[in-house]
Amino acid sequence: MFAITAADISFDDPLAGLEAGERPDPEPREGWTTVRVKAASLNHHDLWSLRGIGLDAERLPMVLGCDAAGIDEDGNEVIVHGVVTEPARPGRTPRFSLLSEVYDGTFAEKVLVPRGNLVPKPAALTFEEAACLPTAWLTAYSMLFDKAALPPGSTILVQGAGGGVSAALITLATHVGHRVHVTSRSEAKRARALEMGAYSAVPSGERLPERVDAVFDSIGKATWSHSVRSLKPGGALITCGATSGDPSPTELTRIFFLQLRVLGSTMGTRQELESLVSMLVGTGLRPQIDRVLPLDRAEEGFRAMAEGEHFGKIVFTA
Secondary structure, eight states: OEEEEEOSOOSSOGGGGEEEEEOOOOOOOTTEEEEEEEEEEOOHHHHHHHTTSSOOGGGOSEEOOSOEEEEOTTSOEEEEOOEEEEOOOTTSOOEEEETTTSSOOSSBSEEEEEGGGEEEOOTTSOHHHHTTIIIIIHHHHHIIIIIIOOOTTOEEEESSTTSHHHHHHHHHHHHTTOEEEEEESOHHHHHHHHHTTOSEEEETTOOOSSOEEEEEESSOTTTHHHHHHTEEEEEEEEEOOOTTOOOSSOOHHHHHHTTOEEEEOOSOOHHHHHHHHHHHHHHOOOOOEEEEEEGGGHHHHHHHHHTTOOSSEEEEEO
């Protein structure tokens, strides 16, 4: 089968380790099933894997990709939930991994996944739309509705317009009545955020029109101080990543004095993915797709993400 693989790791030049070519078909495994991939979407996780974050060199070569929608062995249209749960050993909590960390990922014509990881794809969603959901949109859904648990009409800040999680947060939050502020270094991306319903869009690091109830930050070091200082007393900072590195200093004095909450969020459950799918079908909301590329042009998508030249999701079709 044709696949996009991490063949080498380089923190400074991640795309140097990207390889496209033939790989062996997945071998049968008890309790797992093969999905014929129709569409898969790109995430920052894939770039971090090429940098060696979350992917050890000893596991190379590794097929990349966390998200997919396709056809299962019984001919059903399905969405793949990319979180793999290992059985708990006595006295240990279950271990979790994403596809492409321990097991081959979705940037291939076929992917092997646990049977319990399949969610039915409704006819109302295209394969390309469905492939955007399991990582970025699921992360946004879980952050917004589970971790933050804000009442309608709350004020929020989304750091860094343009990425898949950010675009999903803007879409979901405005739909339920939150007043959404957005930051970006790009004037064009700020304009796109306003078109999507954001209340305001300001250059990164600049003062907001008001302090907010919650901040959603996937950037880390570059935005952390601004995130903390943008919160009302008692507000919450929900973080799902650190694409610019870990923050230093952490603003602990402000955090404890204003009784702020810092909440970590990683992906979401299969049940949350089912709820997200139902929400999109019921509301007509759809993922913001920046571009769709055939899998053999995946390097173009990786390069666009690495250079920040996208707004929304980059999707590959197999």
